[in-house]
Amino acid sequence: MHLNIAVLEGDGIGPEVVAQSIKCLRSVEETFGHSFTFQKGLIGASAIKQTGSPLPKETLKLCKSTDATLFGALGLPEFDNNPKAKVWPEQGLLKLRKKLGLFANIRPVKVFPSLVKQSPLSKAQVKDTDLVIFRELSGGIYYGEKTFDEEKNIATDICSYSESEISRITHLAFKSARSRKKKVTLVDKANVLETSRLWRRVVTQISESYPDVELNYQLIDNAAVQMVLNPAQFDVILTDNMFGDILSDQGSVIAGSIGLLPSASVGLEHAMFEPIHGSYPDAAGKNIANPVASILSMAMLLQHFKMNEESDAVVAAVLKSFSKKIVTPDILGSSKYGTNYVGDFIADNIM
């Protein structure tokens, strides 16, 4: 198979971790006889520095014309805590998600048996965790109109959801549940928000077409507690953009390191694969960043194109790195293996 892949390295540790994924894709090419081409584009802080824009037109064009996008991470401290800034790196990612129509961000949270001890939670709590979060990615308060009234000093964000925005991701979530443990948990704040009440109505109605899948509801405040106390209760979590952002980062605690969790952002025409971690600027260039989240995101890319055997081979190589303890320091505090070494090991073991 031939794939043309847009590569957006972004900022901080982005370039280093993406480099490991590309290394692994080269290994997949060789082992399975595929051919991948890579084209780089600018995004985030580095794009602002070079072009003034966090998402240059060429980058958007590139992502639209390629088969899929591999994304690293974005953000730099000099742009944070500057609330008067007119442009900032995150705008690039938000705009890209919207322009590519990526309405569903799929975030699996699994506890790898050989890493159970890494979790700050007890083994009994986390050991059977295998859940996937379907986070709505192109609506809600992230994209509603934002205003600031300078005279009155009042800022406003609007959170809006339409039935169709809710229904398209709901179908994806239920279809996924069908091939899993057949349970969907809708997370919202229906006792306060009008949008949450629309989510409940739409999801409840759609659930009737999936009689084999159980639907239940959790309020976000309770879900944040359950995610720590008893994550194994979940199968598919369906939620909006903001709640999904919070819950899925929290899920990383279960897995033992935020450096492990991948995600796929999908739409009708495009797909992008991105680790859930940030750009971790303090670690940039130090060869200590964990490349696993990026590599597992790349495995989700392969799966997206039905290269299941290839995707499984990548995951198997990652698992081997865990069991051989070829891991970066975030996993075993004392580990001396660097980003590159771990990337090489995983690439060499794709077979």
Added chain:
Amino acid sequence: MHLNIAVLEGDGIGPEVVAQSIKCLRSVEETFGHSFTFQKGLIGASAIKQTGSPLPKETLKLCKSTDATLFGALGLPEFDNNPKAKVWPEQGLLKLRKKLGLFANIRPVKVFPSLVKQSPLSKAQVKDTDLVIFRELSGGIYYGEKTFDEEKNIATDICSYSESEISRITHLAFKSARSRKKKVTLVDKANVLETSRLWRRVVTQISESYPDVELNYQLIDNAAVQMVLNPAQFDVILTDNMFGDILSDQGSVIAGSIGLLPSASVGLEHAMFEPIHGSYPDAAGKNIANPVASILSMAMLLQHFKMNEESDAVVAAVLKSFSKKIVTPDILGSSKYGTNYVGDFIADNIM
């Protein structure tokens, strides 16, 4: 001192836990020579059933005319999952907070040494946790206009904050930090929300009047991770209504049980004291609910009226119940002590 206290028991376990607080207040009266009078009012599901309204006029009048309000819990399953309902219990609490001008909800999260083992987190992680969350309580997306467009099937919630809404709670938070570890962490989503950017501007500016207090910033997705990984890093957390709701419930995991955490909701003229737990209808009437969150909320009431010695005596009695293991089953799974017995023990030990 004489205090006239409004008592809103609410639903589920509300009446049982509040009864223990009143028992303890009787004990405080006796030991310290005060006089308290209690007047009950309806709220929540029981108010809807008896009057059609989740906050009858008489209840609001009562809370306005008394010195303080002791609140139990509210909500019943028959009102949940009915997204078409026109009234529901939670509206009573939201309206009451607004009408009483309770703009700051203060939620301390402490790990009690004798209960460290209760936390699902490791001892090393939680042992030095002693933080307090200042959650803005009468603004934000909770109170912005809510609309539903039936034709287009679009629901909308508006999140708005004015400078003055932010500044009044910010001053409270910084004053509190002054008497504590001198650190304020502002939690927001400034890389996405306009309201968060206003929070950063206003809080940063106000922080200049408190040069002895350190201010730092965390994004909500990261804060949700840090709350589990390393809660001891926090002193005072300052945040908006929605993020405060999520973070503080999450904080309950650290303490070992949501049945332990109290809160005070304060404004310029009124104050209300409420456990952070919900109405837990499955436990209602079974004499198993943990009364400690309600009793500690009552201790915050005493402190609010500068009865520090009295408040300390209540807390000491609670700590004694922990060390003697006179606790409800949520604390020690095998405990056979009921709500009433624990309440009696604590009341008897206020000295």
